[in-house]
Amino acid sequence: MTRVQANLVLLLSAAIWGGGFVAQATAMDRIGPFWFVGLRFAIAAAAVLPFALMEQKRIGRAPTSAEMIGFALVGCALFAGAITQQIGLMTTTVTNSSFLTGLYVVFVPVLSILVFRKAPHWIIWPVALLSLFGIFLLAGASVSSLSTGDFWSILCAAFWAMQILLAGHFVSRSSRPLALSATQFAVCAVLAMAGGLLLEPLSLQSVRSSLVEILYVGLISSGLAFVLQVVGQRYTTAPQAAIFLSSEALFGAFFGAVLLGESLPATGYVGCGLIFMAMLLVELVPEILKRRNNSRRMRA
Template structure:
């Protein structure tokens, strides 16, 4: 898979996640956040498990204990990001949540520098700022005061950034994207259900009333999109992955406008243009630089 193909895979994952924001919001009418997150990732883990087993058979061995520990660490980051985002949706809009969650576009390169001492391509920084500006305009540019849900969305962005960074590192080390996905889903589901059993009631009526949303985010938004994420991250850098994945805010606002009647102002359309300009910038500049360097090397 080429880097361009990998980034398109990440863009598809972002579009799926954008639709998931709507499902996550409407499901909260009947079920609590911990049980919702637990059920969605339990379904995702079950869906991915057969493919993870096939992956292990193809590689001739199961993941090592060290790999399982690394994958579990990604699962903890996934749980912290997913649950803070889900609880935040109780007191903020889908548009605001998608905007604030996308702050991970800034946090990812910062975490990569702090943890791995790895500087990204210079274009990531202006691209990240362009993306952040575009997302802000998409939100209407009028977040006058932050609610509890807004603060939780900002917190979840830090955990998403950590999950993206760790997933990118461990999937390249292990070459086991499906095992990583299944493990992180299982850890996230188990933690969510443990807390759900302690703090939230659960009934058959609550599950049946939100079964459509649970299945969508479980099979598609979680099972499919997160697998696309870890596969795509095998062939691109974590900062560039963050740029493409953060476009979920664009898709989230779009689907919110359609299904929840959340309006997009004129500034939002300008934001859309800036977001796609940032995506093209991050995609094309490194590719053109690589080709130019190869051409210079060939001449010498």
């Protein structure tokens, strides 16, 4: 797979996630966030497991214990991102959640310093400030206007950034995208259901009434889109993957407007534009400067 094809796969994944925001938000009227996350990823794990076993048969050996530990770490990051996003959707809009979640494109390079000791490009720091200003406008030009759900969504973006970093790191080392996907889904499901048992009531009626949303996000948003993400990340860099995946913010806002009738004030749209501009700059500026430097070296 070429890098262009990989990025198109990631773009498809982002479009699926954007549609999933609507299903995630509407389901919160009938079922708690922990049980919703647990059930969606249990379905995703069951759907991917047969393909992971076929992958193992093709490779000729089971994953090593070190590989499984790495896959489980990705699952922990996935759980943290999924549950904070779901809790946030209880008190914020699909539009706000999708754009604030997209901040992971800024967090990915920053976390790469802390986790892998890789210094980011200088563009990260002005882009981070641009993103913060975008959040300020998205909140109606008042920090006090940020809802609890908005803060959960920002926290969610940090966890998604960790999941993207870890997924890219471990899939490149193991070349087992389906085993990684099945493991991270299973770990996430177990952690979420454990939280549900401790914190939330569950009834058959609540599951039945939200079954369409659970099946969509379980089979499509989780089972298909996350597998596409892991497959695509084998052939591109984590920062570049983040920029294509961040387009879910646009898809989320689009589906929120079309299906739920959501809208923003003028300052909110400006804020969304600044956040998306930050997402583009964090990837485009380093690439443009890199190509210019290469051209100068070739002429020299």
